[in-house]
Amino acid sequence: MKILVTGGLGFIGSNFILKLLQKENGFEIINVDAKLFGSNPHNLDEIKNSGRYEFVSGNITNKNLMNELISKCDSVVNFAAETFVDRSIKDANPFLVSNIRGAFTLMDITTKQNKRFVQVSTDEVFGSLESTTAMEDSKFNPSSPYAATKAAAELLANSYSITYDSDIVITRCSNNFGPRQFPEKLIPKIIILAEQNKKIPIYGNGKNIRDWIFVEDHCEAVLASLLKGKSGQSYNIAANNEIDNISIVTKILEIMNKSQDLIEFVEDRPGHDQRYSMSSAKISKELGWKMQTEFEDGLEKTISWYMENPQIWKNLDSNIFGSTPWKVSN
Known part of the structure; x- marks a missing residue:
């Protein structure tokens, strides 16, 4: 399987690529990254000469480039995003461009090319929860410009699933930590x-x-969603580890x-x-995913x-x- 990973020089994307290339089931990766704030080319130094890996410098809003790259792949996993809440408060515009326009460009092209698209989202779309725990169908209530852009991308994805019968899966994760995270x-x-x-x-x-989850556990959940997730569905990924x-x-x-x-x-x-609080009961029951790393x-x-x-x-x-x-x- 050949996968286009967007934002693969970032924290979660780079860990996802390394995990896939460590497996023995023939994954090939094209990594497209605009090398914006938070990207680190050194995150993938150890596999830059791999015959199963190709890096392309480019932006996910570039329709022509995305058309070309997606045509070479079987599926797309979208990690590319502006993610730091504090920066979204100071200037929301880059978040709108990357997190909404970029996601739209990818899902529109994957729909036309009949490819699977995984949109990687966040628990922040549910907003602050006093005592309850969010399920996949809980109400969106984003508080920051960052969270609002991720919620908007999810709504676009849902609309494409319903209107065009697009092969789209959404994953939402709690706070990640681990190697290669931007400081x-x-x-x-x-x-x-x-x-x-x-x-x-x-x-x-x-x-x-x-809720804090080790990045490798998150990557395993995204991979399970890519390979086994049901089209049109979303999956919450949490560690049941609120601190x-x-x-x-x-x-x-x-x-x-x-x-x-x-x-x-x-x-x-x-x-x-x-x-923030989410239940990961659905992905555990339906896809067999379980957290492996204690906090x-x-x-x-x-x-x-x-x-x-x-x-x-x-x-x-x-x-x-x-x-x-x-x-x-x-």
């Missing part, structure tokens, strides 16, 4: 700042709750033998959702990876580690 995100940011004995900014009171932010910081500092005094509470992000095990693997790969983060712009990135000028 603007919470867990790598904590690790890198702690290693340098620098203050670690925590929004508000640190009690915001997220508040301050507990994560405390745990990382404990593993790294760093002082809790590094924690610094700062101004909360506008519209900061209190809690603490994944955390230790992640810390080790960043300590062993300092070249990934040592020369980054200091603004990436700022306490209020939604206010930082470009």
Whole structure:
């Protein structure tokens, strides 16, 4: 099977490609990536000379290029997206272009070429949940411009499934962590700042709750959805592992033998959702997927990876580690 992976130089996309090429069932990959903010060409250095892998520099909004690449493949998995909520608050336009226009371009072409399309989405489309847990058919209530663009792409995908009988599957995942994540995100940011004995900014009171899943487990779920998912269906992917932010910081500092005094509470992000929660009962029952990596095990693997790969983060712009990135000028 030949798969077009979009956004494959990013965090989840690169891990997905590596997982597929480690398997012995003949996957071939074309990776198209626009090399925008958050992409890292070094994420895939180890397979750049593989005969089963091809990289193409390009944007998913480029209709002619996508037409050409999709014609060479059996299916498309769309990881390409602007994903950082804080940046979407400062400037939503890149999120609309990539997350809506780009997704539309891909699903329109895959529909015309009769190819399977997997749209990788997020639990953030459901918004903040006080006590309930979202199922696949729960109401959308996005709070940030980022989440709204991902919800819009899902609605487009649903419309294509209904109107054109497109072969589209949607996956929604909770918060990912693991190797190769861009350091603007919470867990790598904590690790890198702690290693340098620098203050670690925590929004508000640190009690915001997220479900955390190790990236390799997410990639297995996306692969199961690609191979076995029912057309027109969506699948929630969660680890049943809800933890508040301050507990994560405390745990990382404990593993790294760093002082809790590094924690610094700062101004909360506008519209900061209190809690996300999803049930993954459907994908477990229908596709046989199960989480494999316990949170603490994944955390230790992640810390080790960043300590062993300092070249990934040592020369980054200091603004990436700022306490209020939604206010930082470009």
